[in-house]
Amino acid sequence: MRPFTFERAKTPADAAAAAARHPDAKFIAGGTNLLDLMKLQIETPAHLIDVNGLGLEKIEATQEGGLRIGALVRNADLAAHHRVRRDYGVLSRALVAGASGQLRNMATTAGNLLQRTRCPYFYDTNQPCNKRLPGSGCGAIGGFSRPHAVIGVSDACIATHPSDMAVAMRVLDATVETINPDGSARKIPIAKLHCLPGDTPHIETVLMPGELITGVTLPKPVGGKHIYHKVRDRSSFAFALVSVAAIVQPDGTGRVALGGVAPKPWRVEEAEAELPRGAKVFTARLLAGARPTPENAFKLRLVERIVASVLAEAKGAQV
C-alpha cells in the first residue's frame, strides 16, 4: 500500500470538489474492494476521500412511484428493504446472492456498481493486464479464461464486471445520479454507466474525474415474476459463472439481463421481443456476436439453458 492522505467529506458537493483538487484521489465508502486493491498496489490513490458521512443512506419513494436509493445504502439494508422485497424482488435476490453477510453489511450501492473485475491477471501485478497497466497486454487471452467474458470483449481485455446487484438494476432500468465537482448533477441510465473495453479497458465507466454517484433511482415497479438465477461452482461466496436477472410477465413477455458474461451487465432490449419464442431464439439474439475462448464457450450454452429454466419457472412449470 502506498502512503496516502485522507479526508472526510461533509456533503456530496464537497466530496466532488475535493476529488477535483486531488487528481490521484479515490472515494472510499465500504472499502470492501478498494482496500484489497490498495494492499496489492493495484490501486494506488495518493488521497482518499471518505464519503461515509454524506447522508446518502436513505431509501425513499419517488413521486413517479419508484424508489430512490442513496449511494451509501449498504447492500444488506437494500436487500432487506420492504419496498425492494415487495416490488423489486430481482434486486433483493441478486444482492443476497452476492458476497457474504459480512461484506454485504459494508458494501454500498455506489461501490457495488464501481467494483473492479476479479480477473486473476488483473490481481497479479507480475502479469500483463491492460486494465491495470494500459499497453502491457492481456494475460487472460490465451491463458486461464474460464470465468471470463464471452461478449462485449476486445483484443485488449476479456474481464467481466463481477456485480450481481448491477445486473438486477440493469433489468430494472435504473438510473444513476451523480454530482460533479462544479456542483452540477446528472442522470445516467445504468445501461450507459459502464463502458465496453475496446482499446481502453482501464476506462470502465462514463464518470468524469471527481464525479460522485449520489444515488440510484428505480422506476415504478413493472410487476411480473422476478427471478435471479446465479450459477457458480460452489453454493455461496463465489462470483457468477453466469447469472440471469429476469422479469417475466404473465403473457410471456419480459426482460432479461446477464451477469458473468460481459464487461458490464448484459442486456439487449431488442432481443427481448423474441422471449415469447423461447430460450433458443432469444439467447441467439442476446449473445449474437459473442467471442468466447475455448475455456469459456460453455457459457453460451449455459445461458440458453438457464434462460429456458427461468422462463419455465416463470410459467410455474416443473422444469
Added chain:
Amino acid sequence: MKFDMPATTNPIDQLKVIGKATERIDGPLKTTGTAPYAYERHDVAVNQAYGYIVGAAVAKGRIESMDLTAAKAAPGVIAIVTAENAGQLDKGNLNTAKLLGGPAVDHYHQAIALVVAETFEQARSAAHLIHVDYERAKGAFDLAIAKNSSTPPKPGFGGPPDSAVGDFVGAFESAPFQFDATYTTPDQSHAMMEPHASIAAWNGDKLTVWTSNQMIAWSVGDMAKTLGIPKENVRLISPYVGGGFGGKLFLRADALLAALGARAANRPVKVALQRALMMNNTTHRPATIQRLRLGATKEGKLTAIAHESWSGDLPGGSPETAVSQTRLLYAGANRMTAMRLAVLDLPEGNAMRAPGEAPGMMALEIAMDEMAEKLGLDPIEFRILNDTQVAPDNPAKPPSSDPQSKAPEEKHYPHPPFSQRRLTECFRTGAERFGWNKRNPVPGKSREGHWLMGIGVAAAFRNNLVMKSAARVRLDNKGVVTVETDMTDIGTGSYTIIAQTAAEMMGVALHQVVVRLGDSDFPVSCGSGGQWGGNSSTSGVYAACMKLREAVAQKLGFDSTKAVFADGQVRDGGRSTPLAQAAGESGLVMEDAMEYGDLDKKYQQSTFGAHFVEVAVHASTGETRVRRMLAVCAAGRILNPKSARSQVIGAMTMGMGAALMEELTVDKRHGFFVNHDLAGYEVPVHADVPHQEVIFLDETDPISSPMKAKGVGELGICGVAAAIANAIYNATGVRVRDYPITLDKLIDRLPEVA
C-alpha cells in the same frame, strides 16, 4: 519400549477415558481466541520487526539485477535479505527447491527477498519498490506433454515405481470383460486457514523460531542444515497450528526468512507468508494422469489389474504415488502398477492429505464403478466379490544403491495378511444405513423438481503407518501428570487424545493431565503427517507412562505388574496409596519412546471404509450439490470418537472440494498457478456441506500398537471424490473422468431443458 509382538491386554483396554467421546481440552482456548498461534506471539520477544516476502515474478530463469535502492530508503526499512547478502545457504533435505531463490529462479513466487521494517505496512510498501530484471528461461509446465519424457522415480514413501504379479498382459487380453480408461486429477492446494508464519529471534548463535509446523524434528534439522549451524542451536516452538494438511510438514520460506531477517536486522523478526504467495511459493498436491485397465470374468472376478500414474515435479522431486492402493485393495492374480515422474518447472509438488491414495482412489474407484456397470453387477457386490485378506501385491524394496549402507537387508513378505480388514462389513453397514437399496441402478432416472438425483459409493482405503515417537511424563506432588512431546496438534485433537492416554495409564482424571506440545526441547515424536500421528504419538506416551508406573510402583514398594492405577490411587491387594505421594516433593519424571519391530512388514496394516453419497445435479445448469454423505470406517480403536468424527467429516468435505471445485489452474505459457488466493481457489463453503454421518466399526488392531489404534484422519478423504463422481453418473448418466467435475463438463450431455 519396543513393539514387536502383538499387543495383549494392557491398561488402555480399561477404556475409562480412551474411547470416550471427549471434548477438546484446548477447545476453550480455540473458541475464545486465546490459543497463541505463531504470528501472535507478541509476548515472546521484545522489539519484533516485520518481514514481507517478495516472490519471483517468473517461473524459471535468472535474476539479472535487483535494485534495492528505493526500498532501502523507504520509511521504516531496517534490512533487506536476498540470496546475495544472506551468506552461504544450504538446502534442506526435505526441500526440493531452495527456499530463498536467486540468482537462479526455480519456480514462480519462489522467495527472492525479505524486506524487514518497523511495521508490516512499511515492509509491504517497500517490497513493492524493489525492481527486479529477469532473464526468462523456457520451462516445462504441461504434464500432458512432459509425460512423454517421464522416467521411473526413485523408490520413496510409495514403494518402488513398478510392481508386477503374474502375467497382466496375457490375463487382460484373454479376459471376457475388459475396461481401459484414463483419468486426470488436477494440482491442488492445501489452502489451510492459517498461512505459514514464524517469529525468529537470535540469542548469540542460538536461534528460536515460533512457527506453525507439523514436523518439529524434521524442520529443526532442515533449518540447521540450511543455515549451516548445529541442530542444538535451533529451537522450534509450534504448539498450535491452524491447519496444515501436509503443507507444513517442512521448513518453509517464512521460517527461514524470519531467521535470516532477524540476523540481518539484529532483532526478532516475524514473517507470515502472504496469502497470494501460498499456492505458488509452497508445496501442493501434484496433478496426475492415471490409466486403469481391469479384466474380469463374467462372474465379476478380477483377473487383471493395471494402474499407471504420471505426475511431475521440479528436478530432484518426487512422484504422486497414486498407484499405492491398487497394489492392496482388490484381489486379482495378474497385475502391474507403474509410476512415472516428469520434470515440471511448476512449484514443488509434495504431500497433501493422504498423498498417493487420495488422488489414486479418485481414479481407481470410478474405474471400479464403470467395470461393475459393464459387468451388470451392483458396485458394492463387485467390490465385495474381489475382497482379499492378504496383500495381493507387495513389491520388495530394491536393495540400497548406497554401497556404504549398513542397513540390514529387510525380509520381504510378498503377500502379508492384513492385520485387520473389514471392508465388506463397511460396505454392508453403510448400505443398510444409507438406504442403498433405494438407489435406481439405471442412471438418470431419479428426479426431484429441478434436480437429478443420484447415489454413489466408493471404497475408502489408506495405509496405516507407525513411526517412532517419544514423550516425557512428569508426576508432581499434587498428582498432576504433565506430558511433554514435540508432537503437534494441527487441529486433529492431539492434545486431547494424549491427555486421555496419560489419564488412562496413570489412573487420573482428564483434568489432572497437562499436555505440552510442539517444542523441540521436548522428546522427539512422530509428528503430524500420513495419519500416523494419533496412534504413534499416543503409543509414545504409553511407553513413557509404563516407565512412570514402574517408577511409582517401585517408590511405593508395589509390584509394578500387579499395581492398579485408578482414581488417583495406586492399589495392590489391600493397600492403596495416593499417586501424588509417590511423586514426593521433587516429582517423578520418566521419558521413553515407542519403537516398532517388523509387525508392519509381516502384516499389511491399512485402514478401510466405505463412502456413500447422494447428490443433486441441477437439470438445467449442471451444478452439483451434495445432499447426504456417510462414511463407515474400520480403522482400529477410535481413541476419541468426537475428534475422530471431526477428522473424518473434515476429510469428507475436503474430498467434496476435490470432486467438485478444487483445481490450481496452470498457466501453461508462463508456468504458474493462476488462481492463487482463496477467491480464485475455491474450497467448499458452509452452504456446500450437507448432512454428514460417520460410523466407526468397533475394532481393535493389536498388530498396530499397544493403543490398538490406527490412523483415521486421511482415510476420510480417500474415495470420497469418486463416490461423488459415481453419484453424479447415477444422477445424470454422464461419466466425467477429469476432476474437478464442474458444470461445464456436464451440461452438453444433460437432457434438453424443456
